[in-house]
Amino acid sequence: MTSSNPAEWPEHIRRAFADLVLAGADDDFLIGHGASEWTGLAPMLEEDIAFSSIAQDEIAHARELYALTGDLLGRTADDVAYGRRPDEYRCSSLVLRADEFDWSALIARQFYYDHFDALRLAHWCESGYAPLADLSLRIAAEETFHLHHVDDWLVRLGRGGSQDARQKIQAALEAAWPDAVSQFEETAGVADLAASGLWQGGGGAAAMFGEYKAVIAERIAKAGLRMPAGGPDPAHLPPGGRRGRHAARLAEVLDELCEVYRLEPNAKW
């Protein structure tokens, strides 16, 4: 069992643990940013307010996870959030999926993400590093509302009676499925973390994917929709977002997100 003080961890363990947490922080940061782009554009006013609030929740979760990572790396949360090159981000390709302001594409992305995030947090609650376990518990409690929200939308689109809506959400679920699976790519050094007692890896990518699939298959069936088939093997994913390999879109999004920060990185807000 490793010390509870990260300063005493070997460098490779600290790096692996930071990468693990960054995967969650970067996912939250980018899905929150994508969600915030819908402010003013959601299908109805009440939904607009609710979804903008969800976007702010995701950014808050990212901020707390960045602060935790910053403590490990001796950097500020802002510096970790805004001060990295694109290849230093650990988000999955799902959160970078462009929705082209199509509500069904957004709901599919959010559905796959919220359920993955809930599962990841449930496993992080068991982390041997108390600050991560405690924070995960608090974030998971807030995510409960996101799950209610997105599951309701899935049923609404699937069973609402509109053939158009049903076809659109089904197509959106199929199109995003490979990216949904890609969330299960492991960050570097996860095996070392298990050995050190900091995190058991959720029993491995294949086991976590099995848990995930059971939950979302039930929700998709409840919405009267078909579970997508095929897709990549979650246990043998090629190096992707979790190893810093991203589509060019990430750099474009970061140019926008980091524009103000880069003007004066040491400014005090």
Add this chain to the structure above:
Amino acid sequence: MKVYEVFIQVRPGQAHEHAGSLDATDMDMAMALAMQHYGRDQKCVHVWVADRDAMRGSEATGEPVFRLTDQDYRFAKGYAEVRKKWEKFRNKSDVEAYQQEDLRDFF
């Protein structure tokens, strides 16, 4: 008999507050009884009755529903500091030099 929930407004413009519940056979009886029970004994300007079966509560899981993560940026309270920062900046003697430099760079 069905259960109706009663809400009263104590002063014009205020929110209606839950006052209690009563049994009635229908909405008309519920309103008549609510006026008697809640609308007259205490100061009140308006009464609502609602069929309890038509209402829904959130699941009572015991889980908190408020926010547990730090989201203080949702409150626009940082603006109070802007004036102080701005005044501090303006009082600096090097502002003029900075502005001249700025003018030289851009014009």
